[in-house]
Amino acid sequence: xxxxxxxxxxxxxxxxxxxxxxxxxxxxxxxxxxxxxxxxxxxxxxxxxxxxxxxxxxxxxxxxxxxxxxxxxxxxxxxxxxxxxxxxxxxxxxxxxxxxxxxxxxxxxxxxxxxxxxxxxxxxxxxxxxxxxxxxxxxxxxxxxxxxxxxxxxxxxxxxxxxxxxxxxxxxxxxxxxxxxxxxxxxxxxxxxxxxxxxxxxxxxxxxxxxxxxxxxxxxxxxxxxxxxxxxxxxxxxxxxxxxxxxxxxxxxxxxxxxxxxxxxxxxxxxxxxxxxxxxxxxxxxxxxxxxxxxxxxxxxxxxxxxxxxxxxxxxxxxxxxxxxx
Ligand code: PBG
Numbered sequence: 001x002x003x004x005x006x007x008x009x010x011x012x013x014x015x016x017x018x019x020x021x022x023x024x025x026x027x028x029x030x031x032x033x034x035x036x037x038x039x040x041x042x043x044x045x046x047x048x049x050x051x052x053x054x055x056x057x058x059x060x061x062x063x064x065x066x067x068x069x070x071x072x073x074x075x076x077x078x079x080x081x082x083x084x085x086x087x088x089x090x091x092x093x094x095x096x097x098x099x100x101x102x103x104x105x106x107x108x109x110x111x112x113x114x115x116x117x118x119x120x121x122x123x124x125x126x127x128x129x130x131x132x133x134x135x136x137x138x139x140x141x142x143x144x145x146x147x148x149x150x151x152x153x154x155x156x157x158x159x160x161x162x163x164x165x166x167x168x169x170x171x172x173x174x175x176x177x178x179x180x181x182x183x184x185x186x187x188x189x190x191x192x193x194x195x196x197x198x199x200x201x202x203x204x205x206x207x208x209x210x211x212x213x214x215x216x217x218x219x220x221x222x223x224x225x226x227x228x229x230x231x232x233x234x235x236x237x238x239x240x241x242x243x244x245x246x247x248x249x250x251x252x253x254x255x256x257x258x259x260x261x262x263x264x265x266x267x268x269x270x271x272x273x274x275x276x277x278x279x280x281x282x283x284x285x286x287x288x289x290x291x292x293x294x295x296x297x298x299x300x301x302x303x304x305x306x307x308x309x310x311x312x313x314x315x316x317x318x319x320x321x322x323x324x325x326x
Contacts, residue, residue: 026299028071028319030308031310032311032312033075033076034076034077034312036078036080037078038057039081039098047206049207050313053207061078061106065110068113068315069113072319074113075113076113076116077118077163079099079123086126087127087132089122089124090124092120092121092123093150095156100157103117103154103157103159104157107158116161117162119154119166120150121143121150122210126213128213130165131143140168143168143171144168144169148171148177151175151178155187160188161187161243162175165192168220172189173240175189189241191237193236193245194248195222195246197222200273201249202275207274227256230247230253231260231263234263235264245264245267248273250273250276250302251301269308272302272311272313274313276298299314
């Protein structure tokens with residue numbers, strides 16, 4: 001059969017018909033909202049490079065987290081900024097660090113809200129690298145030991161999910177082992193498995209002051225032209241005990257999400273990163289495109305590619321939008 005028997009437009013006749021045959025659904029349950037914390041009190045500082053995002057202190061972040069929970073968003077992802085940086089990023093595992101304080105406050109006030117923590121050293125080291133620099137190179141195994149300490153300190157403060165974003169080899173294994181040894185067998189790991197050396201992290205690095213002081217992150221983050229290697233990274237993390245694997249960024253890597261979905265059965269997260277957020281914001285602000293529909297189209301593309309979980313700075317807006325529509 002062919003035209004005129006086949007007319008694909010029949011199923012696009014009106015909104016009800018389109019809803020009936022819709023292949024991909026977007027739900028508030030898919031979303032994770034990232035939040036930034038720094039030490040201090042009563043702080044809610046706008047982040048210049050990321051309109052609509054703020055740096056919170058451990059007290060004010062609780063109010064923001066309540067708003068997120070009230071919208072029905074199941075999880076937040078916490079990023080921290082230290083009061084002081086040093087060579088090994090030791091504030092990352094300090095018991096009274098901003099993230100640890102925020103964790104205790106949020107889990108006490110909102111026991112149902114899942115708290116995921118970014119486990120990395122880049123905001124904490126003077127070098128701005130995700131690992132410890134020795135003789136001009138990043139020391140992989142020593143960094144893994146420190147990352148495990150960071151994850152443990154987060155678990156002790158109440159984290160539900162540790163999310164290592166450093167791209168060292170073996171860090172999932174180190175973290176899983178330390179969590180098991182210390183009785184945190186139910187703390188999950190969401191690994192930034194296929195994380196690319198991307199220009200789209202620019203606004204985020206301004207937000208947490210984590211740009212590398214020298215060089216770049218290409219010796220640990222993935223080379224953008226590679227796809228098969230991303231599958232190898234994901235397979236390695238699953239073998240080491242990752243519960244959820246992530247592809248990051250999302251939009252320039254939808255093919256990676258799609259291939260990962262075909263190959264692996266575990267939950268897949270995608271990170272709709274700061275640069276993607278900022279591009280849409282800037283274009284909308286310049287009056288060049290419609291913000292809400294462009295936002296939903298972006299989120300649908302990530303879901304359609306195969307992600308189960310979308311980490312996005314649009315989470316609150318998207319949740320409000322979904323409440324309004326059917
Ligand atoms: C830390 C980290 C980064 C992001 C998340 N965790 C920055 C980087 O690797 O340089 C980027 C998030 C974003 O751009 O929204 N390693």
